[in-house]
Amino acid sequence: MAASSHIEQKVFHLRKYKEVSQQEIADAESLIQYLKQQNIPTEQMKAEGSEEDLCTICYAKNWSCVFRPCRHQSCRSCISHHMMNKSECFFCKTIIEQVEDRHGNVIPGLQPQKKKKDHKTRYFFDS
Numbered sequence: 365m366a367a368s369s370h371i372e373q374k375v376f377h378l379r380k381y382k383e384v385s386q387q388e389i390a391d392a393e394s395l396i397q398y399l400k401q402q403n404i405p406t407e408q409m410k411a412e413g414s415e416e417d418l419c420t421i422c423y424a425k426n427w428s429c430v431f432r433p434c435r436h437q438s439c440r441s442c443i444s445h446h447m448m449n450k451s452e453c454f455f456c457k458t459i460i461e462q463v464e465d466r467h468g469n470v471i472p473g474l475q476p477q478k479k480k481k482d483h484k485t486r487y488f489f490d491s
Contacts, residue, residue, distance in 0.1 A: 421446075421454060429471060432462040440471070447474060 378384045378392060417426040419439035427437040436455045438446075443463060452459055463474040 428466060429474070430464045430466070430468075431458075431460045432464060434458040434460075440474075443474065 378389050419425050419427045419437070419442055421438050421442040425439040425441065428440050429443045430437050431443070431453050434453050434456050436453050438454065442454075446454060447460070447463075463471045465471055
């Protein structure tokens with residue numbers, strides 16, 4: 365007899381376990397639905413933008429911010445995180461004087477504010 369090439373696939377189900385409550389199952393199903401709605405197919409992402417539009421720091425989102433005066437770019441998440449501790453450009457180390465969106469509009473909450481006492485640049489972020 366020839367060996368069977370059919371491989372039986374086992375499926376995991378939370379409902380098989382007595383330790384898992386109905387509320388936990390409902391929460392898990394709700395999370396799965398949410399994640400399915402948030403998932404963007406790779407083909408659709410490629411159609412919406414090119415690799416050139418990706419943030420060169422995280423490569424997860426399209427760039428949305430331009431630093432002044434150097435004109436380097438990143439996504440808002442990366443620059444927000446970076447500017448909590450630094451006021452210089454990721455790439456060229458120029459002091460960032462202003463952050464703008466793709467259209468040249470100044471992004472509130474990502475602008476340096478100087479303290480009068482020690483003249484250090486501090487950043488305050490919108491939530």
